[in-house]
Each structure stands twice: as C-alpha cells, then as structure tokens.
Amino acid sequence: MAGQMQPPGVNPMIPQTYRVNKFIRETHDTFSLDVVPKGGTEPMVFQPGQFNMLYAFGVGEVPISISGPKPGTQGMIHTIRDVGVVTRALHHLKKGQTLGLRGPFGSSWPIEESKGQDVVIMAGGIGLAPLRPALYALLEQRDQYGEIVLLYGVRNPEDLLFTKEFETWRGKYGVQVKLTVDTADREWRGNVGVVNTLIQRVTFDPLNTVAMICGPEVMMRFAVSELKRYGVPEQQLYVTLERNLKCAVGFCGHCQFGPAFICKDGAVFRYDKVKPFFGIREI
Amino acid sequence: MNAPVIIDRDGLNRLISVLVGMGFQVVGPTVRDEAIVYEPLDSIKDLPEGFTDEQDGGIYRLKKRTDKALFGYSVGPHSWKKFLHPPERRLWGAEADGSDFEIKPEKLESPKFAFLGVRACEMHAIAIQDKVFINGKYVDPVYQVRRENAFFIAVNCGQAGGTCFCVSMNTGPNIEEGFDLALTEILDEDHHHFVVEVGSQQGANCLAQLTHRQARSEEVEAAKNIVAQTAQQMGRTLNTTDIKELLYENLEHPRWDEIAERCLSCANCTMVCPTCFCSTVEDVTDITGMHAERWQKWDSCFTMDFTYLHGGEVRASTKSRYRQWLTHKLASWQDQFGSSGCVGCGRCITWCPPAIDFTEEVLQIRDSATQLSEPT
Numbered sequence: 203m204a205g206q207m208q209p210p211g212v213n214p215m216i217p218q219t220y221r222v223n224k225f226i227r228e229t230h231d232t233f234s235l236d237v238v239p240k241g242g243t244e245p246m247v248f249q250p251g252q253f254n255m256l257y258a259f260g261v262g263e264v265p266i267s268i269s270g271p272k273p274g275t276q277g278m279i280h281t282i283r284d285v286g287v288v289t290r291a292l293h294h295l296k297k298g299q300t301l302g303l304r305g306p307f308g309s310s311w312p313i314e315e316s317k318g319q320d321v322v323i324m325a326g327g328i329g330l331a332p333l334r335p336a337l338y339a340l341l342e343q344r345d346q347y348g349e350i351v352l353l354y355g356v357r358n359p360e361d362l363l364f365t366k367e368f369e370t371w372r373g374k375y376g377v378q379v380k381l382t383v384d385t386a387d388r389e390w391r392g393n394v395g396v397v398n399t400l401i402q403r404v405t406f407d408p409l410n411t412v413a414m415i416c417g418p419e420v421m422m423r424f425a426v427s428e429l430k431r432y433g434v435p436e437q438q439l440y441v442t443l444e445r446n447l448k449c450a451v452g453f454c455g456h457c458q459f460g461p462a463f464i465c466k467d468g469a470v471f472r473y474d475k476v477k478p479f480f481g482i483r484e485i
Numbered sequence: 486m487n488a489p490v491i492i493d494r495d496g497l498n499r500l501i502s503v504l505v506g507m508g509f510q511v512v513g514p515t516v517r518d519e520a521i522v523y524e525p526l527d528s529i530k531d532l533p534e535g536f537t538d539e540q541d542g543g544i545y546r547l548k549k550r551t552d553k554a555l556f557g558y559s560v561g562p563h564s565w566k567k568f569l570h571p572p573e574r575r576l577w578g579a580e581a582d583g584s585d586f587e588i589k590p591e592k593l594e595s596p597k598f599a600f601l602g603v604r605a606c607e608m609h610a611i612a613i614q615d616k617v618f619i620n621g622k623y624v625d626p627v628y629q630v631r632r633e634n635a636f637f638i639a640v641n642c643g644q645a646g647g648t649c650f651c652v653s654m655n656t657g658p659n660i661e662e663g664f665d666l667a668l669t670e671i672l673d674e675d676h677h678h679f680v681v682e683v684g685s686q687q688g689a690n691c692l693a694q695l696t697h698r699q700a701r702s703e704e705v706e707a708a709k710n711i712v713a714q715t716a717q718q719m720g721r722t723l724n725t726t727d728i729k730e731l732l733y734e735n736l737e738h739p740r741w742d743e744i745a746e747r748c749l750s751c752a753n754c755t756m757v758c759p760t761c762f763c764s765t766v767e768d769v770t771d772i773t774g775m776h777a778e779r780w781q782k783w784d785s786c787f788t789m790d791f792t793y794l795h796g797g798e799v800r801a802s803t804k805s806r807y808r809q810w811l812t813h814k815l816a817s818w819q820d821q822f823g824s825s826g827c828v829g830c831g832r833c834i835t836w837c838p839p840a841i842d843f844t845e846e847v848l849q850i851r852d853s854a855t856q857l858s859e860p861t
Binding site for chain 2 (some may be wrong): 211214215216217219231259260261262285286296298299300302345440444445447449450451453454456460461463466478479483484
C-alpha cells in the first residue's frame with residue numbers, strides 16, 4: 203500500500219498543472235488523457251490502483267484512476283468516461299492544453315503480495331482502467347506469477363476498452379483473456395452474459411489465487427461470491443469501492459464507507475476488511 | 486505547573502488587554518440574537534453577564550440570572566471550529582491565458598486567536614479535530630497554523646445544561662489538559678473571582694502581567710466542588726458500553742426508519758456539532774471566464790448531493806443519512822481516529838427542530854437490539 207507522507211509545506215488541496223501529451227479516443231464515450239507535468243520532467247511515481255484528482259479549468263475536479271503509462275511511454279494515462287460536466291470538459295481537452303492534477307492518492311493492487319500465485323483479474327466496464335497498470339506490472343515480471351487470467355465484461359461490444367492489447371497479452375504473455383457482453387450485436391462471436399460466467403472457462407488454482415476485481419458494486423458482489431464458491435479465500439480477494447470524493451485526503455468526509463475512507467484507505471480494499479458493510483444498502 | 490491563583494473580574498478584563506497586546510484576537514461568548522455565540526471580545530463587558538440558558542430537545546432559551554456570573558450558562562450553537570476550520574474559504578484561484586492556465590494558491594494567513602471560555606467538552610472536540618486535520622497522513626495547513634497559534638482560556642462548567650452528557654463521554658466537566666489557563670468562576674455574596682490553573686509557559690507569562698494572588702486551599706477546594714456538583718447535574722446520559730459493536734450489528738434496526746419519520750434532514754446537528762468536519766468544494770468563474778476559484782465550505786452528510794455519484798445518490802433516504810451520522814459519531818469514528826466522535830455537549834439535541842435525542846435513540850436501539858444477520 204502506498205503510504206508516503208505529505209512533504210512539509212505542501213498543501214494537498216492545491217493542484218499542479220499538467221499538459222495533455224496525447225489524447226486517445228478509446229470508445230464512443232470513453233477517452234484517455236496522457237499527461238505530463240508542465241515544465242517538469244521528473245518521472246511520475248504511482249502504484250497500480252491509485253488515482254488522481256483531475257481539474258478542468260473553471261468546471262471542477264473528478265477522481266480518475268491511473269490507467270498507464272503503457273510500456274515504453276512516458277506520461278500518466280487516465281481513462282475517462284464522458285458522463286458528467288467535468289468529464290465532458292476533460293473530453294474537450296486537446297494535445298498541449300492544461301489541466302490541474304492532484305495525486306496520486308489511495309491504496310494499490312497487491313502486486314508484490316501476489317508473487318508465486320495465480321492472479322485472476324475481473325473487470326466490468328471502465329473498471330478495466332485501474333487494473334491495466336496492475337496487468338503491466340504483473341507482465342513485467344511474468345515469471346514471478348502462475349496463471350494470469352483476465353475476465354472482462356461490458357454492456358455492448360462497442361464498450362470494450364484496450365482491445366488492441368488483448369492479443370499481446372494472450373500471445374506474448376500467455377494471459378487467459380475471456381470477454382463477455384451483456385447485449386451482443388450482429389458482429390459479436392463471443393460470450394454473452396455476466397462476467398461471472400467466464401470463471402468456468404479458465405484454469406487457475408483457487409487456493410493459490412489472488413483476485414483483483416473492479417467494476418460496478420453489484421458485479422463485484424457476484425464476482426466475490428462466485429470466486430468464493432470456487433474456493434478462493436476471502437483474504438485473497440481484492441475489490442475497489444467508489445464514492446463521491448471532494449478532497450481525496452480524508453478531510454471532506456464524503457467518501458466514507460462504514461469505517462473506511464475510500465480516498466485514503468481504498469479505493470482498493472482486501473475484501474475481508476470491508477465485508478461487513480459490503481452488502482448493506484445506502485451505507 | 487504552578488499552584489492555582491486567584492484573579493478578580495478586573496484581572497479577567499486585564500487578561501483580555503494583555504492578550505490583545507500580545508497580538509491575539511480574543512474571541513469568546515457574547516449575546517447575539519437571543520443566543521450565546523462566540524465572537525470577538527473587547528472587554529468583559531461583551532461577556533453574557535447575568536445570563537443563563539434553558540436547554541432541552543429542540544429548545545434553547547436565554548434567561549436572566551439573579552447574579553452577575555460571566556460564565557453561568559452552557560454551550561450555545563457555536564463552537565470553536567468556526568475559527569479553526571472556517572465555514573468557507575478560498576483554496577486557490579486560477580488565471581487563464583488562452584488554452585493555458587496557472588494556479589495561484591491562497592496566501593496562508595496565520596491569525597492568532599485567544600479563545601476565552603472553552604469548556605471541557607470543547608477542549609476534547611478540538612483534540613478530536615486535530616486527529617482529522619493534523620495528526621494523520623495529510624495535514625490541512627490552514628487548520629494547522631490556526632491551531633498552533635491559538636491560546637486557550639478554558640472555563641470549568643459551574644452548571645450542566647439540560648442536554649449535556651459529557652460525564653458519559655468522559656470529556657468533562659473538569660478541564661484536564663490542553664489549556665494555557667483554566668478558570669473556575671466563584672461567585673457568592675462576598676466574592677466574584679476566578680480560581681486560575683496554569684497549563685503552559687505562555688499562560689504563566691500572561692498571568693504574570695495581571696494582579697493575582699495564590700489561591701488558598703479552601704478556594705481550590707471550592708472550585709473542585711463546583712465542578713463535582715456540575716457532574717451530578719447532567720441533563721442526559723449515554724451508555725457507551727460496546728457501543729461500536731451495538732451500532733455495527735444494528736445497521737438494519739427498525740428504529741432507523743422511525744427516526745427517519747421525524748428527521749428533517751436539515752443538517753442542524755452537523756453544523757452545531759463541534760467535531761463534525763465534513764466539507765465540500767465549489768468551483769466558480771468570473772464573467773470573463775478567465776478567472777476561476779475553488780472554495781471549500783462546510784458540508785453535511787444530511788444533504789442530498791453529499792453522496793452523489795453518476796447515477797444518483799448513495800444515501801438517498803433520510804434513514805440512511807441519519808444512520809451514517811450517528812454511527813459515524815459513535816462507532817466508525819473509533820475505527821478511523823481511535824476515539825469517539827461525540828463529546829456529549831448536547832448541541833445536536835438542543836438544536837434539532839423535531840427534538841430527536843441522540844442518547845434516547847441509542848437507548849432504544851440498545852434495549853431492542855436485534856442482531857444483524859451475516860451479510861452474504
């Protein structure tokens with residue numbers, strides 16, 4: 203888990219300015235911003251699973267997971283769905299334009315802790331974005347892990363993210379990649395149904411598996427119960443939680459989930475730590 | 486520290502001028518709009534002399550006393566958090582230049598407040614907010630500088646209010662630590678003076694500039710008796726035994742639905758609470774669109790958009806918001822910050838329009854506790 207202290211004299215509420223290095227169109231409603239610090243070249247340090255607060259001038263700030271750099275690229279990548287006023291404003295940014303950034307914040311995926319184990323990654327929709335740096339980290343030391351499985355579900359085929367990378371993950375690194383959609387179209391030849399149904403199609407050793415899960419809460423609830431049914435211990439299941447965030451540093455109170463502050467204790471949680479509150483409505 | 490001393494009313498008045506001379510802005514209780522609030526003071530003439538208050542669920546009334554006591558009342562709607570954690574402040578501004586912009590952090594001011602009349606529960610409330618803003622992984626520099634500069638003149642309570650329960654929360658009424666000077670007001674037919682305990686070197690330095698004398702042992706004893714009597718008068722009690730487990734196990738208790746029928750979701754309880762710290766941010770621009778600002782403002786877990794996510798609010802029902810507030814204060818606060826989030830000041834009971842009584846609601850849940858079935 204990332205636990206770096208705030209440097210003295212730094213106000214964690216003040217953004218730094220970053221420049222859009224590259225704008226990447228991912229799908230019809232989702233895009234990625236590759237950003238670099240304005241006037242700075244220092245390498246950006248973050249852990250897979252962490253997020254930044256991105257600020258669009260005069261509009262506002264939103265928490266966005268860090269989805270890269272890709273191997274061989276420099277900037278920090280943020281994959282964003284255009285769903286609100288701030289994400290709409292970020293969508294309109296072009297290469298070279300400025301945005302504000304605070305971060306990185308939050309906990310991270312158990313990359314080190316998973317060494318020697320099989321790893322099952324389950325993602326729903328844009329939930330793949332915060333998992334991509336985890337996948338890169340695993341693949342960078344591929345021989346340290348057993349089976350690596352990616353189970354990825356989206357609503358419609360057109361919502362699939364990062365499709366160009368699937369073949370590299372399959373072919374070069376031997377990742378078992380399985381996809382599914384809720385609603386197929388004429389071209390779709392793959393699975394239809396919820397992401398859980400993919401578990402039976404892949405090979406892993408449940409007792410020696412770490413699962414990293416990110417998606418809508420309902421999807422994660424089903425994923426957790428299905429993985430438990432296969433025998434993956436609760437202490438080896440990792441989930442992410444999403445709530446309204448204003449400050450990202452535990453001052454504003456908005457993101458509380460029972461005893462946890464999602465901004466500083468999460469967004470990645472070991473399942474057994476949040477289990478008592480996981481199924482409670484309106485918690 | 487030094488042995489307790491005695492100062493009289495003139496001494497207290499002189500203390501205010503000494504603090505002003507040291508560069509402090511002295512703030513303390515004063516009467517405004519039929520309530521005792523915390524505002525800047527020039528002299529003891531600004532204190533609520535001869536006033537007391539009547540408090541109960543949803544009730545707050547000022548009354549005249551028959552004497553000239555300066556601190557003969559309980560806590561009002563204000564708490565010191567409005568000075569340490571300002572209700573609204575600009576965090577930064579930004580200036581655009583074409584498609585580029587620059588962020589200009591707000592200059593960090595460092596006002597020096599001297600708080601006169603801080604009660605025991607309030608000293609604890611400030612220590613609790615310290616854990617939120619300065620003792621964790623991140624530090625709020627605005628709170629930090631105000632907190633470090635502050636001078637505390639605590640006052641032992643000579644009477645308990647109708648909604649007070651500091652004894653249950655172990656936060657009073659006796660002032661124990663964190664103060665520069667602590668006063669106990671002694672008022673009888675022949676005397677009106679203050680027994681003063683010194684809690685810091687700065688407190689001792691101030692005292693050295695006032696006319697004072699050593700307190701006699703019977704005077705120190707009299708002050709202790711006053712606080713002991715106050716402890717016997719608590720208007721409310723709260724059984725805190727295993728309260729975290731009680732609430733965590735009863736998140737689906739039917740009592741929450743009953744409370745929701747009365748709760749207006751007005752957020753009064755969170756505004757008057759001395760430990761509630763939640764805030765939101767607002768982004769504004771001027772008419773040219775070239776200048777933007779970000780402001781931080783107090784917020785409340787009772788507002789509708791507090792938990793807004795794409796797709797709606799997580800806590801859409803009043804039930805869930807009241808449950809969040811109460812369980813945060815008494816249960817999850819313990820996990821987050823290692824102490825209760827409640828100091829037993831009773832403000833949330835007094836200032837609740839439909840008079841929902843925090844202590845009564847916990848009692849009802851305790852008396853009819855059903856075990857929450859294991860979530861799947």
